Amino acid sequence: MKIRIKDIADRAGVSTGTIDRVIHGREEVSPGTRSRVLSILKEMRYEPDILASSLASRRPFRIAVLIPFHTPENWFWKDPMNGINNACSELNHFRIEVKEFLYDQFDKNGFLEKSVELLESFPDAVIAAPVFNHETREFFDRCHEQSIPFISMNDNIRHPEQVAYVGQDPRQSGAVAAQLMKTGTNGQGKILVISIARDMDNYNHILNREKGFREYWEKLNGSAVPEIITRAIPKDTYNYIKRTIGGMFEEFSDIRGIFVTNSRVYQVARFLHNTEQKNIMLVGYDLINPNIKYLNNDTIDYLISQKPHEQGYKALMTIFNALRLNKKPTPELLIPIDIICKENLCCYQV
């Protein structure tokens, strides 16, 4: 039923050793038999038995991870790493090893150093998050030169050679936020779009989310459309935010909703809570603790989850499936845009 190396060998009139050499692309095979074996392999649709293969090979399958490290103040990259490690432990029967190359997400040189270190370790595959766009692109080129397959997560840079991209569509998530806003405000009044970001971190995401948010209303015809006021806040200290948002409330009347384009939404929630403004609809991103706190006391109405854990998990699973099981993935693995409220929160917490 199942085709084994032995079957191929019999058919080709050579020994299993030769088949093995062909399969693994090793030398010491004459061009003639090599091409003959290759065609028989294809013809008989040989697929290696991953059980026997993993059992017999001493060397583990080594995956290198190149993402920023997390700190007590910046836990953003903690969940993706956990997701990767969880996937790894689920697959550890297959002798998988994950090696972490973690860098400071604000230090370009640190990134470069780590990426060199990574390439010198000659891993079997790479998972990377493109924080520094240009540098990551060069790093991927280097991977390709060394013929190391790689996968990108969280932020798409569409390298022609990448196995896949795992992440969320930021435009679409902006549209989801707009739909929630429409349900809550019915298109009346004004809506603020607030981006709180120092150092432009994740700036692409923020821009695209806002874009998707605005496009939603443009596509709407016939219904009422609110006035949308955008503001970028370059500092994430509470005092600064309080002053900025407070100023906007003085400047504009009839504000019905606020859409915060990233995880800093808890700062706006804090402001609304402190000033006891109950009837403002508030939507933001990410299930981090301060956000959850304000979700539970009804200051934040909805959060959109990026599912960082699942991103890491899927990245590892996908690259394993692609390389060990020969299952070619869809090039863009889009993570669902989950809408979280107080009532369904519990199911999403790991």
Added chain:
Amino acid sequence: MKIRIKDIADRAGVSTGTIDRVIHGREEVSPGTRSRVLSILKEMRYEPDILASSLASRRPFRIAVLIPFHTPENWFWKDPMNGINNACSELNHFRIEVKEFLYDQFDKNGFLEKSVELLESFPDAVIAAPVFNHETREFFDRCHEQSIPFISMNDNIRHPEQVAYVGQDPRQSGAVAAQLMKTGTNGQGKILVISIARDMDNYNHILNREKGFREYWEKLNGSAVPEIITRAIPKDTYNYIKRTIGGMFEEFSDIRGIFVTNSRVYQVARFLHNTEQKNIMLVGYDLINPNIKYLNNDTIDYLISQKPHEQGYKALMTIFNALRLNKKPTPELLIPIDIICKENLCCYQV
């Protein structure tokens, strides 16, 4: 590093064959050595290598599935079965076999026949959906007698011996629907709760969803609370539904929202669409085609997904993990209560 049977054998002063007999609970081992080996196994924390184990054993791991079949008119059980089959093909390296025992969900005798047939095939594990509560309970007892592990999905019956339950919390999903309703109506006006169900299928689910919906408003203090009017519709023909709902609109003024407690929400959507009532908020269940149609044309505002595919997938994965990998699962595997709108629909469609 890793403990093998050989290590245990050396330690116990016997051969690997004896260890094998102890591990598999076979006879032909003296009580003395058996207990000695058992304690050494525990002490050294032996865990079998599932790779080698699957490779060496000729017999596949046979899983029996006892759920209703689906028809062109009743596709409810199609996705769970697909989820099971997908999980199976992901695990098929490990020599897994799924055998389906499908019955008519309205025919109790058919269920009984299939369950007898199943037990006579002596599977290694069972996945079942408890449509007939009492009969399923007896069936689980029978499984336990034959020492066949089993897992229940979609509807919880809490059998003491079951490996786990996979499904959604219907109460909580009712609360989610209520939260959406509150966002959309702000607690003003009246809300209808409609249950369209012939033959009381899934009746428990329906009751609990309504319960959760009502409890949400009871817990609310300080805010406006709408008047909630419940109605059960025992037939699912459009004419009947049109008459009933039409009557309610005549009877009650200021209806702002409708919550349909199951997948028949498309019938209500059809009514609203035909009568051109645009400002009624409509929330229901399940991503089935007619519902998706009305979601896309803005008649249905939100759908709650039961993720039937994921339920089947998780059921199989869980029982495999529990039995082959010795990973004990959490007894209740609750599927997230996903909120679907037109904008995030695409990510959830398989």
Added chain:
DNA sequence: AAAATTTCCGTGTGCGCACACGAAATTACA
């Protein structure tokens, strides 16, 4: 033409486990 390389390929062993077979030890029975 013999020797020295180099190219090409077959054989054998082991990964950790399952299971069949048969041997040894023990017990039962005459």
Added chain:
DNA sequence: TGTAATTTCGTGTGCGCACACGGAAATTTT
């Protein structure tokens, strides 16, 4: 005490593959 029956256990083989080793054939060198 000897034999048969039974219990208890060890050995060997195979699952499909990876990889080391060494041998034969082809090629080059002397």
